[in-house]
Amino acid sequence: MYIDTHTHLFAKEFDNDRDEVIRRAQEAGVERFILPDIELSSFEVMMKLAEKYPCICLPTIGLHPTSVNAENYKAELDFVHKTIDKHKFAAVGEIGIDCYWTMDYVEQQRIVFEAQLRMAAERDLPVIIHARNSFHEIFAILDKLMFLNIRGVFHSFSGTHADYEKIKSYKNFKIGIGGIVSFKNGGIAGVVENIPLDDIVLETDSPYLAPVPYRGKRNESAYIPLIVRKIAEIKGVKEDTLARYTADNARELFGIA
DSSP states (O other): OEEESOBOTTSGGGTTTHHHHHHHHHHTTEEEEEEOOOOHHHHHHHHHHHHHSTTTEEEOBOOOGGGOOTTTHHHHHHHHHHHTTTSOOSOEEEEEEEOSSOSTTHHHHHHHHHHHHHHHHHTTOOEEEEEESOHHHHHHHHHHHGGGOOOEEEETOOOOHHHHHHHHHTSSEEEEEOGGGGOTTOOOHHHHTTSOGGGEEEOOOBTSOOOTTSTTSOOOGGGHHHHHHHHHHHHTOOHHHHHHHHHHHHHHHHTOO
């Protein structure tokens, strides 16, 4: 019924009960989990989880923008380049630009982001884009590279309607909606109201960004139905209709049988 298109199930927050977390999610109707790669240090744990749950936990490959610094980015990017063809990955991600935590390495982030967009396009893989306080920077790079027919998802969307319209103009992107949609001060309910069902995929970004009433606690994929309930309420549609659309969107985007 549901596909969680963004969950860090390999994170240390799940070390004590990872199997139970997956079981609870499956009981809640979550049938697939997309695992967004972060950096070299987390890669092995992610791949072991994907091997333990084949066709259920689907790994990606990529360097997260907040893992980029002046000293490591070349070696980390080289690992992505050398590894991308060694396994079957659902996407290239989590990639992007983050201007929230620091502006110190934005130029390196731009280099890494563009390189990974090109890797994805060369292999016809979707991308998972992290955009935090950085839509302007990301749009500038996409505007330059969209001739490559890049496709993917803007994960954990928290932008404005104008940001959505810009993303829509690229034609090949979905919008990842997670727990933020339930936050009273999240500011995206009005935007989500005007996003067509064809453009939405579900995500948790667990262990982060748990929806109300679990805000501030560890997030997990079993909370996807709470996100569905809130989106359905905002859009005035039935929950099963929303579930069907979002699952179909995710299957198409990530090539899930």
